Structure formats: structure tokens, C-alpha cells
Amino acid sequence: MKVLITGGASGLGAAFASTCAARGNTVHVIDIAPTAQGFAHDMGSADPAAWxxxxxxxxxxxxxxxxxxxxxxSATGRFEAIPLSDHHAVTSVNLTGPVRLVHMLDTGDHLNAGARLVFVASLSCFTGYPGAASYAASKDGLAGFARSLRGPMRKRGVKVQLACPGPMDTPHASRYAPEGSSAKGRLAPDRAAQAILNARRFTIIPGAGPKLAAFLGRLAPQIMTRLMGRVLFSKLK
Structure with a gap:
């Protein structure tokens, strides 16, 4: 089986790559800093030649x-204090780039019959993320894109899934978390990768804690958003 992973050189993407390789799959990676099996590409690039x-x-x-x-x-902090260029970069990498890549894969016949498309969004799809507004917006957009593609892709024999992981013990989480935050309680990326790869349902939320947070986000969205504000926004400088 041939596997293609964006962001496969670090964090959850690297966990996907190692898990798939251990299963005997041929793994290809697209990353701004790829492995030997990968292709160097910035998913947020606006350069036509790069695409x-x-x-x-x-x-x-x-x-x-x-x-x-x-x-x-991501980009964390007070929305108005974050440069507009950073907000633009977040939406370019997290949403515009995936839309462009999926269009290339689909129109170029680069997907085998019975292929599977997994979109990695975020727990932010179920609750507000004060302090990471453009990140949440980009991931909500990605989730909407996945939901909209699900039916048409199914008719062409391609399965679409949406993964919404919560905080993980990755360099990405450490980079954007409030200063001094502990990794305790964050899900190990290899566990998240295995849960996502083994899942058959459309929406995948790895880990008991994130599942509970998603449920509460649906049940009491205002309360959960205030809680997220205390956990993230109030601790950011």
C-alpha cells in the first residue's frame, strides 16, 4: 500500500509515517523539512512553480x-497582537494547501480505487479556542471541506475521514502552548496515530479526554469556550 503524509517529518505526521512503515506500507512524505523518502514543499506556498x-x-x-x-x-496570542501575515500563513498551510493538494490528487488520478483520505483537524472543531482563533478557523474550514467531500468521494470509491485530536505531546504543541505548560496529560502521538489509522468511522477523536471535551463542547459550548480561555488564553503573554 502506498501512503502519502503531509507534515510527515515531525509530531503526529512522523508517528503516522513510522506506524505505516511498520505495517509494511510504502510511505511518502511531504514536509517543509522532509525525510529521505519525502518531498520538500511548504503547504502554504504561493509559488506556482513549487506546486x-x-x-x-x-x-x-x-x-x-x-x-x-x-x-x-498555529499562531497563539491576542488576535489583534498577532501579525496579519501569521494569520494568513496559518490558513494557507492548514486549509488552502490541503484543498489545493486534494484537487491535484483527484484531477490527476493520483488516488487508487478504494483509497482513503484522512483530514487531520482539531478538537477546536467542537469548542472555541480563545488565543488561537485563526488556527480554529482553519481547522473548522478543513472539517467542513472533509464533510463536503465525503459523499462525492464515496461515489468514486474514495473514503474520507476527519480526525480531531486534542493536545498531544509533540513539538507543535510545545511550540504554541503557554510558557511553562506541562506535557502531562497530552496524548502520545503514536497512540493517536494508531487510533486514527484503525478507525472506520468518519469522525475520529483519539483519547478519552478529548472525546469528553468534544461531548461537552456540543452540550455546553459557552462553558467549554470559557474553560478553554482559562486553559490557554489567560496564560498566554
Whole structure:
């Protein structure tokens, strides 16, 4: 089985890559800093030449049986204090890039019959994320994109899934968490990767804690958003 993973050089993406490789899959990675098996590409790039080069690489290495869109960045702090360029970068990497890549895969026949597309969104799809507004917006957009593709893709034999992990013990989480935050309680990325890869349902929330948070987010969204504000926003400088 051929696997394609964006953001596969670090964090959850790297956990996907190692888990798939251990299962005997042929793993290909797209990352701004890829492994030896990967292709160097910024998912937020606005350079047409960079995307043209990616098209050629996809044609040479595809078609794929499993595509995991895991690349993502964030910007934390007071919304008005974060440069507009940072907000733009977040939406470019987390939403615009995946839309562009999926369009390339679909129109270029780079997906095998019976292929699986996994979109990695966030627990933010179930609750507000004060202090990470553009991140939450980009992940909500990605979730909406996945939901909208689900039916049409199914008719063409492609399965679409939406993964919404909570906080994980990754470099990404450490980079954007409030200063002095503990990794205790964060889900190990290899456990999240295994749970997502083994799941058959459309929406996947790895871990008991995130599942509870998602349930409470649906049940009492205002309370959960205030709680997230205390956990994240109030601790940011």
C-alpha cells in the first residue's frame, strides 16, 4: 500500500509515517523539512512553480492508497497582537494547501480505487479556542471541506475521514502552548496515530479526554469556550 503524509517529518505526521512503515506500507512524505523518502514543499506556498514541481512528484510516486493531511501550524496570542501575515500563513498551510493538494490528487488520478483520505483537524472543531482563533478557523474550514467531500468521494470509491485530536505531546504543541505548560496529560502521538489509522468511522477523536471535551463542547459550548480561555488564553503573554 502506498501512503502519502503531509507534515510527515515531525509530531503526529512522523508517528503516522513510522506506524505505516511498520505495517509494511510504502510511505511518502511531504514536509517543509522532509525525510529521505519525502518531498520538500511548504503547504502554504504561493509559488506556482513549487506546486508544479509537486504535481510532477505525485505523478512519479503515485497513485496512493492512503493520504493523510496532517501538516499544520498555529499562531497563539491576542488576535489583534498577532501579525496579519501569521494569520494568513496559518490558513494557507492548514486549509488552502490541503484543498489545493486534494484537487491535484483527484484531477490527476493520483488516488487508487478504494483509497482513503484522512483530514487531520482539531478538537477546536467542537469548542472555541480563545488565543488561537485563526488556527480554529482553519481547522473548522478543513472539517467542513472533509464533510463536503465525503459523499462525492464515496461515489468514486474514495473514503474520507476527519480526525480531531486534542493536545498531544509533540513539538507543535510545545511550540504554541503557554510558557511553562506541562506535557502531562497530552496524548502520545503514536497512540493517536494508531487510533486514527484503525478507525472506520468518519469522525475520529483519539483519547478519552478529548472525546469528553468534544461531548461537552456540543452540550455546553459557552462553558467549554470559557474553560478553554482559562486553559490557554489567560496564560498566554
Amino acid at each position: 508544479d514541481a509537486l504535481v510532477q512528484w505525485l505523478a512519479a510516486n503515485g497513485p496512493f492508497d492512503l493520504v493523510i493531511l496532517s501538516a499544520g501550524i
